[in-house]
Amino acid sequence: MTEKNIQYFATCPRYLEPQLQEELQSLGGTEVSVESSGVRFSGPLIIGYRAYLWSRIASRVLLLLKSFTADNNEELYQTLYNIPWDQHFSSRQTFAIDAETKNTFIQHSHFAALKAKDAIADFFRDHFGKRPSVEKNQPDIRLRLFLKKNQAEIYLDFSGSSLHRRNYRLKRTLAPLRENSAAALLLKAGWRNIAEQGGSFIDPMCGSGTLAIEAAMIAASIAPGLLRDHNGFQHWKQHQPKLWQEQLALAKKQKAQGLQNLPLMIASDIDQKAINNCKENIKTAGLEKYIQVVKSNFQQLSLDLFPQIKEKPGLIATNPPYGERLAKDQNLNELYNHFGQWCKLHFAHYTLAVLAGNKEQAKYIGLRAKKVNAFYNGKILCVLALFELNIENQFQQKTFNWQNLEVGQDDTQGIQMVINRIKKNRKQLKKYLGKNAISCYRVYDADIPQHAAAIDIYDHQYAVIAEYKPPSTIDENKAAKRFAEIVAAVSKEFELDEQHIFIKQRKQQKGKEQYQKVSNNEQFYVIKENNLLFQVNFTDYLDTGIFLDHRITRKKISELAKGKTFLNLFAYTCTASVYAAHGGAVKTVSVDSSKKYLIWGQKNFELNHFSLNQHHFRQKDYQLFLKNNQEKFDLIFIDPPTFSNKKDIQRIFDIQKDHSQLLQLASHSLTSNGLIVFSTNFKKFKLDSQLETIFQIENITEQTLPPDFARSKIHQCWVLSLK
Numbered sequence: 001m002t003e004k005n006i007q008y009f010a011t012c013p014r015y016l017e018p019q020l021q022e023e024l025q026s027l028g029g030t031e032v033s034v035e036s037s038g039v040r041f042s043g044p045l046i047i048g049y050r051a052y053l054w055s056r057i058a059s060r061v062l063l064l065l066k067s068f069t070a071d072n073n074e075e076l077y078q079t080l081y082n083i084p085w086d087q088h089f090s091s092r093q094t095f096a097i098d099a100e101t102k103n104t105f106i107q108h109s110h111f112a113a114l115k116a117k118d119a120i121a122d123f124f125r126d127h128f129g130k131r132p133s134v135e136k137n138q139p140d141i142r143l144r145l146f147l148k149k150n151q152a153e154i155y156l157d158f159s160g161s162s163l164h165r166r167n168y169r170l171k172r173t174l175a176p177l178r179e180n181s182a183a184a185l186l187l188k189a190g191w192r193n194i195a196e197q198g199g200s201f202i203d204p205m206c207g208s209g210t211l212a213i214e215a216a217m218i219a220a221s222i223a224p225g226l227l228r229d230h231n232g233f234q235h236w237k238q239h240q241p242k243l244w245q246e247q248l249a250l251a252k253k254q255k256a257q258g259l260q261n262l263p264l265m266i267a268s269d270i271d272q273k274a275i276n277n278c279k280e281n282i283k284t285a286g287l288e289k290y291i292q293v294v295k296s297n298f299q300q301l302s303l304d305l306f307p308q309i310k311e312k313p314g315l316i317a318t319n320p321p322y323g324e325r326l327a328k329d330q331n332l333n334e335l336y337n338h339f340g341q342w343c344k345l346h347f348a349h350y351t352l353a354v355l356a357g358n359k360e361q362a363k364y365i366g367l368r369a370k371k372v373n374a375f376y377n378g379k380i381l382c383v384l385a386l387f388e389l390n391i392e393n394q395f396q397q398k399t400f401n402w403q404n405l406e407v408g409q410d411d412t413q414g415i416q417m418v419i420n421r422i423k424k425n426r427k428q429l430k431k432y433l434g435k436n437a438i439s440c441y442r443v444y445d446a447d448i449p450q451h452a453a454a455i456d457i458y459d460h461q462y463a464v465i466a467e468y469k470p471p472s473t474i475d476e477n478k479a480a481k482r483f484a485e486i487v488a489a490v491s492k493e494f495e496l497d498e499q500h501i502f503i504k505q506r507k508q509q510k511g512k513e514q515y516q517k518v519s520n521n522e523q524f525y526v527i528k529e530n531n532l533l534f535q536v537n538f539t540d541y542l543d544t545g546i547f548l549d550h551r552i553t554r555k556k557i558s559e560l561a562k563g564k565t566f567l568n569l570f571a572y573t574c575t576a577s578v579y580a581a582h583g584g585a586v587k588t589v590s591v592d593s594s595k596k597y598l599i600w601g602q603k604n605f606e607l608n609h610f611s612l613n614q615h616h617f618r619q620k621d622y623q624l625f626l627k628n629n630q631e632k633f634d635l636i637f638i639d640p641p642t643f644s645n646k647k648d649i650q651r652i653f654d655i656q657k658d659h660s661q662l663l664q665l666a667s668h669s670l671t672s673n674g675l676i677v678f679s680t681n682f683k684k685f686k687l688d689s690q691l692e693t694i695f696q697i698e699n700i701t702e703q704t705l706p707p708d709f710a711r712s713k714i715h716q717c718w719v720l721s722l723k
Contacts, residue, residue, distance in 0.1 A: 007064040008048055009155065011038040012057050013376040016184045020057045027054055033606040036526075036533075045240060048158055048233070049247045053225040056183035056218070058163050062144055062155035063233075070152045072105055073115060080119035080154065088156065088237055091124040094135035098157075099145040106147060116145045116154070140235035160232035167227040168285035169208060176207065177319045177355065181377045182214040183224070188373070189353035189386055191315050195219035200264040200314040202347075204298035204339075209278035211317050212267035213285050219265075220258030220290075223251035227285070259290065263314075268294040268301055298339060302346040316343055316389075317353040319377075333364045340365030344389055352387040359383050359499050371523070372499055414451070414482065418489035421447045422455070425708075432707050440527050440548055442708040453486050456548060459527050463490045464538055466504040502538040526607065530555060532582055533607040534575055535600060545573045545600060549709040550639070553679060553717060556704065557637055558583030560675065564634035567591070567669060569622050574601025576637045581610045588615045589633070591625050626665040634674045636666055642682040655680055660688040667694055667722060676720040679704075685716060695720040 008029070012020045017034045025032050027050045029041035041047070051061045066083055070076040089095060097120070099113035106112045120143075121131040142157040164180040177185075186192075191201070201215045217224060225231075226248075233239045267282070269275050275295045282291050294301070320339065321332065336356070343352050344367060356362040359372060362385040375384040425443050433441060444455040452468040465487055470479040487501060524535045529551065536544040557566075557576050562584035568577045571590035574597075580588050592598050598617045605615055618625060622640075640662065644653040659680070666676055676695075691697065697720050704717045 005042055006045060006048060007040065007042050007067075008051065008158070009035075009038055009040050009062045009064065009153075010051060010055065010058040011060045011062070013037075013059065013178075013181060013184070013378075015374050015376060016057050016181075019184055019187060020055070023055060023057055024051060027051055034603070035607070035609065045238075046243060046247070049244055052158055052163070052231060052233075053223045053247055053251055055163060056187070056214070056224050057180050058159075059180060060163060061158040063158050065143075065154045065156055067151070067153045069150050070105075070147075071150050076106075076112075076147075076152060077115055077119045079152070080116050081123050083120075083123070083154070085120055085123050086127065086237075089132070089141045089235065090237070091128050091130040091132045093140040093235060094133045095120070095141040095143065096134060096136050096139040097143040097145060099147065101147040103149050104147045105150075112145060112147055116143070138230065142232050156236060157232040160230050163225070165228070166213075166224050166285075167229065168213060169210065169281050170284055177210045178378050179210055179214060179224070181375070182210045182319075183218065185353055185355060185375070185384055186211065186215055186218055186315075186317060188384060189315055189317055189351055191215055191317070192218055194313060194315050194351065195263055197313065198263055199312050200266070202266045202268070202301070202314065202316045203318050204268045204296075204301055204316065205318045205320050206267035206269045206278055206293075207274050207319065209267050209281045209291070209293070211319065212265055212278075212291050213282060213287060215315075215317070216262060216265050216287050216290055217285075220255065220262050222255045222258060226251055226255065262290045265291040266294060266301075267291055268296050268298065270295070270297045299342050312349075314347070314350045315353065316347060316350055319355040332361065336361060336364035337366050340367050343367070343387075348390050350389045352389055354385045354387075355382050356385060357382055359385075359497060373523070414485040415489045415492070417448060418444070418451050418486055419493050422489060422493050429708055437531075438529075438551070440529060440546075441706075442548060445709075445712045451482055451486050453483065455486070455490060456544075457494070458525070458536065458538075458544075461496070462500050462502065462525070462538060463494060463496055464502045464504065464544060465490060504542060530558075530579075532578055534578070534604050535573070535607065546575050547572075547639075549681075549706065549714045550576070550679070550704070551706050553677065553704045553715075554579040556700075557635070557677060560635055560677075561585040565589075565632075565671075567633040567636045569625075569636065569638045569666065570640045571601060571617075572597050572639075574598070574604055574617070576639070577601065577615065578604050578608055578610070580635070580637075581605065581615055582608065585635070586614060589618060589631075590616070591618045591620055591622060593619065593621050595619050622662065623665065626669060629669050631669065632671045632674070633669055634671050636670060636674065636676045637679075638662065638666060638676060639679045642680070655682050656685060659685075660691060663691055663720065664694065670722060672722060674721070677717065678720060679715050679717040681715045683713075687718065691720070694723065696723055 010020060010024060014037050017037070017039055020039045021032050021034050024039055024041045028047050029043050029051070031040070031042040033040050048061060048063055051058065055061065065088070068079045070079060097113050097116050099109040099116060101107070101109045101112050117134060125131045142160060144155045144157050146153045164178045166179050169179065195218065201212065203211045206212055267278055269278065272295060275293060279293050282288050282293065320336065343350070354362060354365060355375060355377065362369065362372060362383055365385070365387070367387045369385045370388050371386045373384045375382050422444050425447070429441065429443070432438070439460050440456070440458045442454060442456050444453070446452045446454065446468060452470065454466045456464045458464065467483050487503070490496065490501060523539060524537050526533050527536050529546070534546050536546055538544055554576050558579040560583070561580040564585050566577065566580040566585040566588040568574065568588065568590045571577060571592040574590045577588045577590045590598065590601055598619055602612065602617060605612060640653065640655055642655050663676065663678065670676060697718055699718050701716045705713065705715070
């Protein structure tokens with residue numbers, strides 16, 4: 001570890017990693033990459049101080065002391081013993097160590113912590129004749145050990161205690177919202193931009209006032225770490241007090257300036273005890289002059305009470321009762337419905353952010369949500385629903401919600417027909433899916449001709465239904481009714497609400513329509529395949545980011561890639577490249593003409609903790625790349641689109657006409673013993689027989705078709721080697 005290149009890891013609640021990544025980049029962090037429940041980043045010591053002081057979303061900031069491999073208890077002990085601990089603290093100081101273990105040789109985290117404690121204590125005893133004392137509550141130095149398989153990392157806990165504790169919340173109500181979750185909610189709702197435009201803030205069910213306080217701190221650029229009286233680095237030997245004091249001074253100056261221009265902030269609640277607690281917390285935060293606290297039922301509040309802000313946009317953000325905070329005679333659904341109507345009536349130009357217990361609760365607000373995201377408050381899984389308030393925004397149940405369909409006898413029969421076929425397919429696939437731990441698969445593909453659609457299940461909780469365009473001879477209303485039956489069947493069979501079902505229409509596309517973006521939600525989900533993680537997007541593109549029918553093909557690439565150099569042409573989101581890296585490829589190069597897909601591919605690499613040092617991404621047309629490439633590859637994967645016509649290339653690609661030239665060009669980039677895996681989804685495709693003069697060709701289509709795609713024969717696949 002050098003002062004100029006310290007590596008850190010910041011933890012955060014699940015689903016907030018992308019927000020934390022953006023925040024750490026804005027603070028000056030470099031090499032910032034997302035992992036599950038946290039973000040890695042690098043930088044000098046000042047970046048660690050800034051992250052501790054300014055991060056609104058992080059739960060902890062950890063400073064990496066050493067990363068190493070350990071295959072047993074002795075290797076773990078010896079490596080930890082060999083760390084020069086006297087560079088970090090002395091035998092006169094106290095320390096504590098926490099451990100987390102996963103799929104490793106030590107089954108219990110407590111035993112791992114004891115082993116690490118012994119190694120550190122023995123180091124001081126052997127070198128200085130005295131062991132430091134262990135103090136669990138508030139040690140001078142707190143360490144954290146992570147063990148996953150045979151990989152170990154030991155960190156200095158820079159935070160000391162969880163960063164969600166800002167030290168202003170002395171009084172709490174039931175079901176309190178954690179401070180970092182509150183800040184993330186506000187940032188997701190766009191509060192920073194609203195505040196900069198002079199927009200006001202209202203929390204009509206404020207509880208202990210956490211949202212109002214965090215909103216004021218964001219609007220005034222107040223560092224969330226200013227009130228903390230203890231951190232994890234103040235007794236660390238490499239701590240630089242002067243540098244830290246400079247950062248504190250800058251933060252205090254910024255606070256003083258920010259408080260001069262705060263917009264109107266209102267915190268309201270009907271409960272007097274909540275109001276009292278809210279006032280005390282606001283006073284502790286030093287914001288009593290800036291946040292108005294009102295005891296009132298939300299229905300008695302309106303912008304008429306605040307004429308100075310009546311015409312400006314603003315934000316209503318609240319964490320309503322989930323159920324446990326309500327009296328027994330109150331109706332939760334009725335409360336949500338009245339609240340939604342009140343918001344629309346009085347605040348038609350505002351944004352509304354609601355943290356609800358689940359999606360069904362959020363629906364009772366009665367408004368059409370702009371976004372609904374999974375959101376953790378501590379260990380409680382909730383949903384964050386965002387709404388743009390206007391008089392036209394009235395939620396309507398979509399017709400494909402099977403519970404609300406007005407169906408006749410024929411409709412019911414159609415739904416049941418599809419359900420019966422899905423049940424049959426699920427039964428046939430059950431053993432295969434279970435044996436291979438597959439959670440993303442195709443469960444239906446136009447099995448019933450009049451119900452023409454493909455149904456893919458992701459993570460056992462999302463359904464993507466792709467409608468095949470019906471023939472022009474079919475009446476549009478009849479086709480729409482049949483498709484509604486398909487979606488209703490999926491909703492009923494898999495017990496999914498409309499937020500978990502995504503609709504696409506598959507049709508023959510021409511020219512520049514091919515692969516065009518169809519929406520702009522930018523909502524990504526993470527799914528698992530063969531213990532690898534991938535980002536998928538269910539709304540913005542015709543495809544989701546991963547081709548499920550290539551599941552076996554990708555695994556074959558992983559098996560072939562060990563010790564090899566790998567080229568992925570038409571790389572798309574680089575899923576095959578991730579498999580090659582997982583299989584032990586010494587180098588991968590992913591080539592695609594789309595910058596967006598390559599960025600997506602890099603995120604897939606980062607999700608699986610692969611360093612990008614050996615893995616490269618080239619935004620180029622395949623032809624330009626192959627003609628200028630001087631490198632030879634041991635393994636090449638080519639899975640082109642059937643047809644492509646892009647403006648920036650000014651050339652049409654047709655798989656049937658152009659595949660022979662493509663493969664001949666690729667042969668010049670292949671080592672003498674190398675292999676090309678070539679695949680296409682064009683059903684009428686015929687491989688050019690002239691290629692047999694150059695290649696030894698093996699058709700592996702049957703081997704690469706998974707059982708859930710076997711009937712449709714969705715792709716063809718070959719392995720080619722030079723003669």
